[in-house]
Amino acid sequence: MAPIIEVRNLTKQFGKGKERVTAVDAVSFAIEPGETVCLVGESGCGKSTTGRMVAGLLEATSGEVLFEGRNIKQLSSDAFRRYRQTVQIIHQDPYSSLNPTQTIRDILTAPLLRHHKAKNRAAAEARALEILEVVDLTPARDVIAKYPHQLSGGQRQRVAVARALTVDPKFIVADEAVSMVDVSIRVSILTMLARLKKEFDVTFLFITHDLALAKYFAWEGRITVMYLGRIVEDGPTQRLITDPRHPYTQALLSAVPEADPELAQHKRQIELRGAEIPSLLALPPGCTFHPRCPYFVPGQCDVAAPPLEAIPEGGRVACPVRRQEHVSLLV
Amino acid sequence: MGVIQSVWHWLATTLKLMTYNKAGFIGFLATTAILIVCLIGPFFIPLDTQTKLDQIYQPPSAEHWFGTDHQGRDIFSQIVHGGKDVIYVAAIAAFLSTFIAVTFGTLAAFAGGKIDGGIMGVTDIILTIPQFPLLAVLAAFITFDNITYLGLFLGALSWPALLRAVRSQALSLKERDFVEAARALDLGTGHIVFRELVPNMMTYIVISFTLALTAAVYTQVGLVLLGLVPVSSSNWGVMISLAWTQGAIFFRDAMWRIMMPILAIALFQLSVITMTRSLELAFNPRLRTMV
Amino acid sequence: MAKSKLDWQTGDANDRQAPLSLENVHVAYNTRRGKVRAIRGVTIDLHAGESLALIGESGSGKSTLGLAIVRLLPDTAETSPGVITYRRDGREVNVLQLKPGELRAFRWSECAMVFQAALNAFNPVLKVWAQALDTAKAHGWHDKEAVRRRLVELLEFVQLDPKRVIDAYPHELSGGMRQRVLIALALLLNPQILILDEPTTALDIITQRTIIKLLRELKEEQHFTMIFISHDLAIAAELADRVATMYAGRVVELGTSDDIFYRPRHPYTLGLIRAVPTVTGGFEQLFSIPGSPPDLVDLPKGCKFHPRCAFASDRCKQEEPELEEVSPGHTAACWHWHEVEAELQRNPLHRGALNLTDVIAVDVEVA
Ligand SMILES: Nc1ncnc2c1ncn2[C@@H]1O[C@H](COP(=O)(O)OP(=O)(O)OP(=O)(O)O)[C@@H](O)[C@H]1O
Ligand SMILES: Nc1ncnc2c1ncn2[C@@H]1O[C@H](COP(=O)(O)OP(=O)(O)O)[C@@H](O)[C@H]1O
Ligand code: SF4
Ligand code: SF4
Ligand SMILES: [Mg+2]
Numbered sequence: 009m010a011p012i013i014e015v016r017n018l019t020k021q022f023g024k025g026k027e028r029v030t031a032v033d034a035v036s037f038a039i040e041p042g043e044t045v046c047l048v049g050e051s052g053c054g055k056s057t058t059g060r061m062v063a064g065l066l067e068a069t070s071g072e073v074l075f076e077g078r079n080i081k082q083l084s085s086d087a088f089r090r091y092r093q094t095v096q097i098i099h100q101d102p103y104s105s106l107n108p109t110q111t112i113r114d115i116l117t118a119p120l121l122r123h124h125k126a127k128n129r130a131a132a133e134a135r136a137l138e139i140l141e142v143v144d145l146t147p148a149r150d151v152i153a154k155y156p157h158q159l160s161g162g163q164r165q166r167v168a169v170a171r172a173l174t175v176d177p178k179f180i181v182a183d184e185a186v187s188m189v190d191v192s193i194r195v196s197i198l199t200m201l202a203r204l205k206k207e208f209d210v211t212f213l214f215i216t217h218d219l220a221l222a223k224y225f226a227w228e229g230r231i232t233v234m235y236l237g238r239i240v241e242d243g244p245t246q247r248l249i250t251d252p253r254h255p256y257t258q259a260l261l262s263a264v265p266e267a268d269p270e271l272a273q274h275k276r277q278i279e280l281r282g283a284e285i286p287s288l289l290a291l292p293p294g295c296t297f298h299p300r301c302p303y304f305v306p307g308q309c310d311v312a313a314p315p316l317e318a319i320p321e322g323g324r325v326a327c328p329v330r331r332q333e334h335v336s337l338l339v
Numbered sequence: 340m341g342v343i344q345s346v347w348h349w350l351a352t353t354l355k356l357m358t359y360n361k362a363g364f365i366g367f368l369a370t371t372a373i374l375i376v377c378l379i380g381p382f383f384i385p386l387d388t389q390t391k392l393d394q395i396y397q398p399p400s401a402e403h404w405f406g407t408d409h410q411g412r413d414i415f416s417q418i419v420h421g422g423k424d425v426i427y428v429a430a431i432a433a434f435l436s437t438f439i440a441v442t443f444g445t446l447a448a449f450a451g452g453k454i455d456g457g458i459m460g461v462t463d464i465i466l467t468i469p470q471f472p473l474l475a476v477l478a479a480f481i482t483f484d485n486i487t488y489l490g491l492f493l494g495a496l497s498w499p500a501l502l503r504a505v506r507s508q509a510l511s512l513k514e515r516d517f518v519e520a521a522r523a524l525d526l527g528t529g530h531i532v533f534r535e536l537v538p539n540m541m542t543y544i545v546i547s548f549t550l551a552l553t554a555a556v557y558t559q560v561g562l563v564l565l566g567l568v569p570v571s572s573s574n575w576g577v578m579i580s581l582a583w584t585q586g587a588i589f590f591r592d593a594m595w596r597i598m599m600p601i602l603a604i605a606l607f608q609l610s611v612i613t614m615t616r617s618l619e620l621a622f623n624p625r626l627r628t629m630v
Numbered sequence: 631m632a633k634s635k636l637d638w639q640t641g642d643a644n645d646r647q648a649p650l651s652l653e654n655v656h657v658a659y660n661t662r663r664g665k666v667r668a669i670r671g672v673t674i675d676l677h678a679g680e681s682l683a684l685i686g687e688s689g690s691g692k693s694t695l696g697l698a699i700v701r702l703l704p705d706t707a708e709t710s711p712g713v714i715t716y717r718r719d720g721r722e723v724n725v726l727q728l729k730p731g732e733l734r735a736f737r738w739s740e741c742a743m744v745f746q747a748a749l750n751a752f753n754p755v756l757k758v759w760a761q762a763l764d765t766a767k768a769h770g771w772h773d774k775e776a777v778r779r780r781l782v783e784l785l786e787f788v789q790l791d792p793k794r795v796i797d798a799y800p801h802e803l804s805g806g807m808r809q810r811v812l813i814a815l816a817l818l819l820n821p822q823i824l825i826l827d828e829p830t831t832a833l834d835i836i837t838q839r840t841i842i843k844l845l846r847e848l849k850e851e852q853h854f855t856m857i858f859i860s861h862d863l864a865i866a867a868e869l870a871d872r873v874a875t876m877y878a879g880r881v882v883e884l885g886t887s888d889d890i891f892y893r894p895r896h897p898y899t900l901g902l903i904r905a906v907p908t909v910t911g912g913f914e915q916l917f918s919i920p921g922s923p924p925d926l927v928d929l930p931k932g933c934k935f936h937p938r939c940a941f942a943s944d945r946c947k948q949e950e951p952e953l954e955e956v957s958p959g960h961t962a963a964c965w966h967w968h969e970v971e972a973e974l975q976r977n978p979l980h981r982g983a984l985n986l987t988d989v990i991a992v993d994v995e996v997a
């Protein structure tokens with residue numbers, strides 16, 4: 009079977025002239041149906057931009073997005089419509105992702121009616137109630153009459169998921185979908201998303217800056233690490249978390265604060281040579297991580313951008329110097 | 340049943356919210372009072388057309404609340420009768436200009452590209468034409484014997500500033516995630532403009548409408564005053580204009596004749612402008628569900 | 631770096647009196663909806679040289695408590711009953727009764743606070759140097775050269791290049807740099823206590839780590855007395871000696887970091903810990919806490935956690951439990967803490983490290 013989503017050399021530039029920045033730089037990956045892929049990286053590294061291009065909400069500067077093996081730019085209008093509905097997005101901010109002037113009823117019935125998923129208003133409302141139950145918003149009858157601001161952040165995020173479910177998507181880009189939700193309810197939303205994976209065969213591209221979350225959500229899936237618009241490493245979650253190869257991945261993993269005093273004590277501290285992330289306006293040549301990398305090899309790393317090459321343990325690493333080396337995260 | 344109830348509920352909530360700002364609510368009450376007097380008043384208070392030479396230029400009294408004019412006619416009855424046309428013309432102008440501004444402003448913002456360029460081009464051209472002189476010149480060619488035309492005409496020329504404002508509002512709303520979600524759900528441009536963008540600009544639109552209304556009153560009165568539009572029926576503008584041409588400002592006694600229509604206009608404008616404070620509250624969706 | 635020059639925290643931390651004691655502190659905000667009861671009877675001693683973490687969900691009252699200590703609550707807030715006692719060199723004052731003049735001195739030279747949302751804490755049109763000088767002048771310190779020396783020393787301590795930062799406007803600095811400048815400014819007048827509200831929230835992971843390292847240094851080398859406010863348990867695990875869990879305006883559990891993370895006795899603390907994943911820990915089953923925090927205007931009767939608590943009984947719906955000692959130095963406010971203990975014996979919290987032996991060698995056995 010063809011991957012449900014594949015991107016090839018996807019590139020996005022913003023701005024004109026001197027202000028021009030490359031937010032996403034020749035990113036390639038493929039996602040099979042049923043897989044869960046996490047895109048991680050620090051803020052501004054191009055995760056959301058990639059996600060929005062995958063969902064067809066932002067036009068790529070170059071490169072292509074393939075939906076079920078076909079370039080979305082070459083789809084017939086019918087096929088494009090199917091793509092549009094099959095691929096949905098869930099945003100980070102539960103306070104700006106729902107229209108404050110509409111009730112939950114309005115929000116959910118509009119797509120149902122527009123795409124003839126329901127014959128009339130009554131049927132649409134019945135279906136909306138069902139979907140609210142799916143996302144664990146109960147009692148659904150109370151919720152449906154409310155306005156977004158009458159719900160908590162977690163509940164709003166569930167409404168956002170429900171809204172995406174109205175069009176029976178098979179692929180959901182979840183962009184920091186739980187980052188702004190309180191810790192105590194985060195897990196229940198993740199559990200609900202995980203259930204959608206199983207029950208409705210939804211494939212997830214889960215974008216997050218939180219590696220612990222990525223590890224939990226994509227334990228059976230894959231993680232892709234981005235740095236300044238490029239993929240620096242990807243691979244099966246369990247390999248990437250336990251045996252990271254790219255120096256940036258290692259730095260990231262070692263920097264994550266741990267919610268466990270003993271782990272916090274025993275975490276290896278990787279010292280970087282520089283603390284600041286370079287600006288996209290003045291990217292260093294070669295490997296963009298080289299000004300900070302503890303393993304920097306002058307004359308090699310700062311000359312040519314290292315290619316993303318496969319490793320036998322699974323996944324790809326963009327660092328010829330350290331591709332083969334193991335580093336323990338605990339000491 | 341259900342409909343009546345929900346309309347009733349809507350009205351009740353709106354009223355309640357409007358009371359949250361005292362000045363605004365007073366403005367609302369005053370506006371309502373003026374509207375009632377101008378629209379219903381004429382049925383109860385006959386227009387005094389009889390010349391009474393023994394009663395010319397009287398100051399306000401129990402009999403003549405606003406005094407009398409140069410022919411001894413009651414000014415109050417003229418004020419009551421003279422408001423309807425002014426308000427009618429202003430309302431038509433305001434409706435038309437708000438409608439054009441909102442529709443095309445949001446469309447320009449949302450569609451972008453050539454459509455945006457086209458709409459903004461036309462807007463800029465109209466914006467650079469000096470409106471009052473244009474109206475004056477046009478008035479020389481067209482006779483506005485039908486006041487509806489006058490309203491449409493004023494409306495057709497006064498939308499550009501509002502359109503620009505609406506467009507920039509819509510541009511910032513467009514970046515909000517719920518609009519992107521609507522795009523992902525393929526809900527269509529019509530839905531996005533009228534269900535997602537416009538309701539979020541409602542407060543803004545309502546306030547712009549009231550401002551357009553007051554602006555149209557002034558333009559209209561100005562045109563009449565300069566005698567550029569020969570509107571036949573009596574209205575506040577015509578009253579000022581007549582008083583003016585008959586040299587009312589030179590007679591101390593004639594003060595009431597010229598002051599009363601000016602006061603009527605000023606009071607109406609003031610009421611409408613203060614009312615906007617309450618409108619701001621009434622159209623805020625967040626407050627709406629809190630009461 | 632010449633740390634010996636910094637005359638910060640001296641003497642043996644342990645034999646000093648508690649520099650700060652809160653006794654039955656209450657805070658309520660008056661709003662149109664009614665009284666928001668943000669803090670309801672908090673009693674806690676801050677030990678000299680310790681770092682205490684306040685954890686809890688959004689709205690549990692953590693920031694409010696911090697603001698109450700430095701008296702920066704808005705006018706709509708009421709703070710009675712309650713006593714906040716501050717001690718230094720054998721003197722004692724009730725912070726809640728300080729006069730405006732005394733307050734200003736107290737806020738910077740005794741107890742400084744670094745605010746949540748670092749950008750808003752700056753005056754956007756003043757350079758870093760000007761902000762520092764203003765602060766110093768407001769406290770009667772007019773020796774420009776001395777202020778500059780101190781600022782340079784502090785900026786070096788927070789690992790910033792003084793030359794680059796001192797003449798910069800706040801917006802020219804990255805989030806992590808701003809946070810470090812704020813910490814440096816807070817230390818300018820050599821306070822005894824430092825309160826940090828969400829010191830790492832909204833920073834990138836690697837930047838978070840540099841701030842954590844910096845705060846650790848303050849703690850381990852300077853023995854600073856600090857209060858960390860965070861909804862992120864990891865900050866507590868990384869930095870705190872003692873942890874206080876807050877729920878609906880109360881401290882519901884207080885103990886050493888190990889007590890709280892491995893032997894919690896309050897169902898809410900347990901719930902929080904079970905909701906948070908780790909990266910290097912073994913793969914664990916996570917659980918969320920059902921429901922959402924109560925409305926502080928209209929609080930439920932009895933234990934405020936009962937609508938969300940798996941251990942709740944009828945008693946919990948009627949009577950609110952007070953903090954009671956569950957082991958030496960460890961208190962919890964729960965009628966059924968024994969059951970929590972039993973539950974933890976069945977399902978301990980030690981998650982262990984990921985088992986990677988086939989891939990890499992884990993040098994130290996964790997847990
Ligand atoms: N100025 C204010 N006026 C009215 N209510 C307020 C005010 N400031 C805070 N509150 C309320 O007091 C309660 C506690 O707020 P506080 O900011 O202390 O919480 P927090 O634990 O710091 O939360 P977070 O993790 O979101 O920072 C909340 O219910 C909040 O809405
Ligand atoms: N619409 C836009 N216009 C200009 N620059 C943008 C736009 N969207 C994103 N960027 C820039 O692209 C880079 C990547 O952004 P983003 O994809 O949002 O990162 P992430 O989601 O990883 O935090 C950032 O430098 C950001 O400022
Ligand atoms: S290529 Fe060189 S600079 Fe880049 S990560 Fe590898 S070792 Fe570091
Ligand atoms: S007192 Fe009762 S409701 Fe409160 S935490 Fe303990 S068991 Fe739960
Ligand atoms: Mg993002």
Ligand SMILES: [Mg+2]
Pocket residue numbers: 692693694746827
């Ligand atoms: Mg706070």
